[in-house]
Amino acid sequence: MNFEEHAAKPVLSKHGIAVPPSQLAYDADAAAKAAAMIGPCVVKAQVPTGKRGKAGGIQLAATADDARVHAENIIGMSIDGWPVEKVLIEGQVPIASELYAAVLNDHASKGPMVLFSLYGGMDVEEATEKDPNAMLKLPVSIVEGLTADDVKIMLADVDLGVVKPDVEATLLKLYAAYRENDAELIEINPLVVTKDNQVIALDCKLTLDESAANRRPDLAANAAPERKTGLEGRAAEADLKYIELDGEVGVLANGAGLTMTTMDVVAHYGGQPANFMEIGGEAYTKATTALGIVLDNPKVKSLLVNFCGAFARTDVMAEGVVNAWEELRPDIPIFFTIHGTGEEEAIALVKDRLGIDSYDLMDDAVKAAVAAAKGAGA
Amino acid sequence: MIPRSHHKVIVQGMTGRQGTFWTEKMIESGTNVVGGVNPHRAGETHLDLPVYGSVVEASKSTDIDISIMFIPPMAAKAAGIDACEAGARMLLCLTEHIPAQDVMEMHAAAKANGTQIVGPNTAGLVTPGECFIGIMPGFNKTVFQPGNVGVISRSGSLGTLLCLNLSQSGIGQSAFYGIGGDPMIGTNTRDALEILNADEKTQAVVICGEIGGSAEEEAAEFAKTMTKPVAAFVAGRQSPPGKKMGHAGAIVAGGKGDYDSKRKALEAAGVFVADVPSQIPAFLKGKV
Numbered sequence: 288m289n290f291e292e293h294a295a296k297p298v299l300s301k302h303g304i305a306v307p308p309s310q311l312a313y314d315a316d317a318a319a320k321a322a323a324m325i326g327p328c329v330v331k332a333q334v335p336t337g338k339r340g341k342a343g344g345i346q347l348a349a350t351a352d353d354a355r356v357h358a359e360n361i362i363g364m365s366i367d368g369w370p371v372e373k374v375l376i377e378g379q380v381p382i383a384s385e386l387y388a389a390v391l392n393d394h395a396s397k398g399p400m401v402l403f404s405l406y407g408g409m410d411v412e413e414a415t416e417k418d419p420n421a422m423l424k425l426p427v428s429i430v431e432g433l434t435a436d437d438v439k440i441m442l443a444d445v446d447l448g449v450v451k452p453d454v455e456a457t458l459l460k461l462y463a464a465y466r467e468n469d470a471e472l473i474e475i476n477p478l479v480v481t482k483d484n485q486v487i488a489l490d491c492k493l494t495l496d497e498s499a500a501n502r503r504p505d506l507a508a509n510a511a512p513e514r515k516t517g518l519e520g521r522a523a524e525a526d527l528k529y530i531e532l533d534g535e536v537g538v539l540a541n542g543a544g545l546t547m548t549t550m551d552v553v554a555h556y557g558g559q560p561a562n563f564m565e566i567g568g569e570a571y572t573k574a575t576t577a578l579g580i581v582l583d584n585p586k587v588k589s590l591l592v593n594f595c596g597a598f599a600r601t602d603v604m605a606e607g608v609v610n611a612w613e614e615l616r617p618d619i620p621i622f623f624t625i626h627g628t629g630e631e632e633a634i635a636l637v638k639d640r641l642g643i644d645s646y647d648l649m650d651d652a653v654k655a656a657v658a659a660a661k662g663a664g665a
Numbered sequence: 666m667i668p669r670s671h672h673k674v675i676v677q678g679m680t681g682r683q684g685t686f687w688t689e690k691m692i693e694s695g696t697n698v699v700g701g702v703n704p705h706r707a708g709e710t711h712l713d714l715p716v717y718g719s720v721v722e723a724s725k726s727t728d729i730d731i732s733i734m735f736i737p738p739m740a741a742k743a744a745g746i747d748a749c750e751a752g753a754r755m756l757l758c759l760t761e762h763i764p765a766q767d768v769m770e771m772h773a774a775a776k777a778n779g780t781q782i783v784g785p786n787t788a789g790l791v792t793p794g795e796c797f798i799g800i801m802p803g804f805n806k807t808v809f810q811p812g813n814v815g816v817i818s819r820s821g822s823l824g825t826l827l828c829l830n831l832s833q834s835g836i837g838q839s840a841f842y843g844i845g846g847d848p849m850i851g852t853n854t855r856d857a858l859e860i861l862n863a864d865e866k867t868q869a870v871v872i873c874g875e876i877g878g879s880a881e882e883e884a885a886e887f888a889k890t891m892t893k894p895v896a897a898f899v900a901g902r903q904s905p906p907g908k909k910m911g912h913a914g915a916i917v918a919g920g921k922g923d924y925d926s927k928r929k930a931l932e933a934a935g936v937f938v939a940d941v942p943s944q945i946p947a948f949l950k951g952k953v
Binding site: 471496548552 | 738739762763764765766767768769770772773777788800801802805807808818819820821822823824825826829846848849851873875876878898900901902903904905908909910911912913915940941942943
């Protein structure tokens with residue numbers, strides 16, 4: 288779960304990391320009013336993507352009138368596909384240098400990792416790609432936590448002048464924010480040193496671990512909405528994993544691996560999948576809901592049902608599909624291939640109620656579904 | 666380790682609906698279940714087996730080789746650490762959607778106690794004809810037949826299909842190793858490949874990979890050193906980037922973890938990479 292800047296920064300301030308004064312504005316009038324109070328400011332588009340600066344979504348404003356003009360331009364923009372509905376009016380800061388700091392889940396060490404670079408700002412990725420040594424990385428023991436000594440050693444050879452203790456303290460606070468908010472990533476870019484030697488976070492990127500959202504309800508409530516199609520939204524409400532695609536062969540399978548594989552096999556035999564829809568694990572009783580969503584995509588010209596039961600019982604899933612099929616009576620052909628737990632009952636059920644023979648081999652079912660979809664399109 | 670019928674298995678959450686169902690299946694299939702854990706029902710008997718308050722408590726009455734968890738996500742960390750501290754040699758974690766920082770604490774406990782974690786989000790391990798641990802149809806003889814091919818899979822459903830394809834072609838399996846669909850798993854593809862390479866029964870290995878992460882690339886490094894033939898299928902060639910494909914670990918992000926990189930690494934290591942799973946039995950015919 289991602290957060291817009293205005294929702295992420297309070298997490299930093301709560302942990303004692305300084306941020307500039309700011310106010311959220313939904314229109315140009317409010318932006319001007321906020322700027323009048325704050326003084327020279329930055330008008331910043333609020334969208335959950337890192338490409339705001341390069342897209343022109345961040346502008347300096349010396350006066351309230353400037354802020355009004357910039358807000359008028361920025362609100363209504365589209366950045367990386369996100370419509371801008373609001374701006375953050377934030378006090379300008381006299382920047383001496385820009386740093387980078389982050390804490391994230393490191394899959395290789397199976398623990399947290401602290402990142403720090405002297406080359407913060409918009410081009411941090413290029414700078415650290417050119418020179419991997421420009422990004423310092425410290426794996427942390429989740430049991431011991433990050434200690435003041437760890438940070439001192441990490442930054443030992445980094446020239447930070449008089450602000451070094453403040454930067455060290457900022458990393459410790461950032462680590463605490465990471466732990467206490469179940470972040471997958473918390474990143475400050477840039478972390479600026481001002482001309483009067485203050486250390487201030489000018490931006491914050493935060494990703495909350497979706498699996499921990501239930502125990503961070505206040506934070507989760509402020510997350511940015513995810514970009515979903517109408518059908519994807521319906522699936523999410525039913526707790527189903529569904530992704531809409533451009534093809535013509537509807538796919539219904541159980542388990543992430545089998546569902547991806549079914550899509551791949553459809554493409555291998557010359558078709559294109561219309562969707563990813565997985566009803567494995569605990570979702571195996573939701574076949575009816577799942578089928579309704581898959582079929583509501585008007586691009587679907589044939590439907591392929593591929594079940595390979597383990598935990599998920601194929602007879603339960605097949606019954607859900609057959610029930611939904613009888614209820615919806617869609618005007619497209621359906622193809623089944625069923626194996627594993629409960630397969631005999633499942634295959635018999637499909638035969639009895641729909642009069643359809645299941646295919647022994649997945650490849651044969653896929654070929655038939657692809658041919659049917661192509662025939663329908665011609 | 667590869668589960669054997671002499672290994673002593675304890676089931677955390679055995680008294681629940683799924684725990685009961687799968688414990689019965691495991692026992693029927695030859696798994697040596699010695700007890701269960703439920704803190705609220707310690708001292709009772711369930712499925713004719715003793716119920717303990719914790720794995721640590723159970724370990725005072727019996728040796729424990731493997732602990733398997735039927736535990737919901739928010740309780741998984743405490744249960745996992747309990748199993749590690751009890752000295753279980755292997756902890757099999759089926760649970761999906763455990764908070765990542767809890768998973769890290771489980772891995773830290775495993776490291777401190779010398780426990781091998783399999784998972785999280787695995788469907789389990791099957792030693793065909795001998796025993797199984799997990800929620801796989803290890804009892805289904807059309808799917809699993811004893812033999813000489815080791816199968817590694819991030820996905821339970823795809824692994825099931827692959828083993829079925831093998832069995833239908835008359836190729837049995839020495840072990841099915843479900844490693845899990847999460848991004849931070851205890852036993853990764855390379856670890857499983859090393860285990861199967863060291864196993865005398867195993868004459869060839871099949872890797873069922875997925876997009877996301879770098880597990881297949883790391884496994885390819887080890888495959889280079891092997892003399893046993895290795896075949897692979899990598900799921901997700903048609904999956905759009907930036908989307909989690911069901912599994913938390915199956916995502917192409919920032920150009921990393923994509924299909925082409927995995928296929929290239931595996932082929933460079935001399936691994937046969939199949940376009941569709943059904944090509945794998947034909948490749949293995951005559952080699953085992």
